[in-house]
Amino acid sequence: MIRLILLLALATLTFCKTGQKALRNRSPMVELQTGACFGFCPVIRLMVRNNGMVVYEGKQFAERQGLDSFQLAPEELRQLREKVTAVNLWQYPDRIKSEVVDAPYATLTVFQDGQKKSVLGSIDRPAPLLELESMIKNMAEAHNFQVTQGVNPKEPAKASRQEVIVKLKPEVNAGNWIAQFSEFKLLLVRRISAENMWIVAYDSQQLDEKAAIRLFKDSEGVLEVQANQMAEDRE
Structure with a gap:
């Protein structure tokens, strides 16, 4: 009887650990949201999960409208994770003021241990932030998601x-x-x-x-x- 109880306890513990790991893998790692400009800048959201799944949302002036997703390759995920760690968003203020009035704003958000940190800024942000944004966009482009160039809704797709x-x-x-x-x-x-x-x-x-x-x-x-x-x- 005692042996059966121990086996059940071990199975429950294993199940809980497996469930926690699966939940952690599905949790967000980093997110990019871009804002509008005076032209046709694409307004999109890219949220990268810890398992490499990327959730895309095209909101305005985006070639692909609505929700979609794609999967990063293991090497892409490794490079992005290293970049997120190196950039260390936690060291920056929540908002970085810009002197460029007609450029789009973008928000980078990282998630760690149940907490998140967001930094809003424009094209004159510190180089590490711009590099992280470019890496996320370039990975999306590599998976056939056009996110660096907007579309005029009055022109044929x-x-x-x-x-x-x-x-x-x-x-x-x-x-x-x-x-x-x-x-x-x-x-x-x-x-x-x-x-x-x-x-x-x-x-x-x-x-x-x-x-x-x-x-x-x-x-x-x-x-x-x-x-x-x-x-x-x-x-």
Whole structure:
């Protein structure tokens, strides 16, 4: 009987230790949150757990909106953990004042032994803080999460972007012409001819190729519209 009790106690202790370790591995290690600017700076959150799982949240001007996640490789996790330790956020004030008025702010947060420390600042923070932010962003980029460059919500997203070639009448201003289609995500990519010929990008989630060509052909000032064969070849 005593032996059975001891075995049960040992099993319970082992289970508790295993559960505590699993909980510790899922707990957050470091988090980066970026703020807005006067342009299209991506507003995102990246929270790295101790097991290497990264929780991503795209809030504004981010290519990927909403919640997602990815897993760091063991070597990536080791490097990040070493960097977090070396930077030692605990030595900095909670807010670092900035003289740059139009730059985005970012908040770095570390978690340790049930406590957390956050530091808010901009692009003129001390170098170690900027390096830690860059490391987290670069790891996200390496896993196909675009976090260093924002997107204009009025322009077609890369994933659904298609192109046509539009030839306008010589007297037509391309910027004024495209402004009439404000309900669609369009972009004047570049002028490709002295004859007022332009590559125009559109969002295939809003318009298919036939609809885009028909829309542009029916507008005043357009001489010719065709699919951009070079763009199709690149795909």
